[in-house]
Amino acid sequence: MENNCLFCKIVAKSIPAAVIYEDEFVLAFLDINPMTLGHTLVIPKIHAENILDLPDDQIDPFFQAVKKIVALLQERLELRGFTIGINHGKMSGQAIDHLHVHIVPRYEGDGGGSLHSVVKNPPQESLEEIQAKIIGK
Numbered sequence: 001m002e003n004n005c006l007f008c009k010i011v012a013k014s015i016p017a018a019v020i021y022e023d024e025f026v027l028a029f030l031d032i033n034p035m036t037l038g039h040t041l042v043i044p045k046i047h048a049e050n051i052l053d054l055p056d057d058q059i060d061p062f063f064q065a066v067k068k069i070v071a072l073l074q075e076r077l078e079l080r081g082f083t084i085g086i087n088h089g090k091m092s093g094q095a096i097d098h099l100h101v102h103i104v105p106r107y108e109g110d111g112g113g114s115l116h117s118v119v120k121n122p123p124q125e126s127l128e129e130i131q132a133k134i135i136g137k
Contacts (some may be wrong), residue, residue, distance in 0.1 A: 081106035
């Protein structure tokens, strides 16, 4: 646990949260600044700043919990769509330096877009050039 981490304090129960799911690895609670009804944050109970910091043995339980919470929200709030995402790093909009997945329920006419509407900065390089950079050729 990081002493100054807001989400670690929520895990430690020293700050209240509207918890909707908890197991030994994960805590899920309603976002205090919700984008929609049911907007939920899922966090690992251990401190990990981002997906790269989450230990490998925690990845499966973390994303299994995300799946369970989506199913719970879908059933209880009678939803048919979600936008699910992670802001990784300050440049992407990560406000709390503790890994968290946003589960954003989607409603007819909610004014939101798909993940494709987040950034409009297409690369100038070809797909082959980008592939070569990534795989080291």
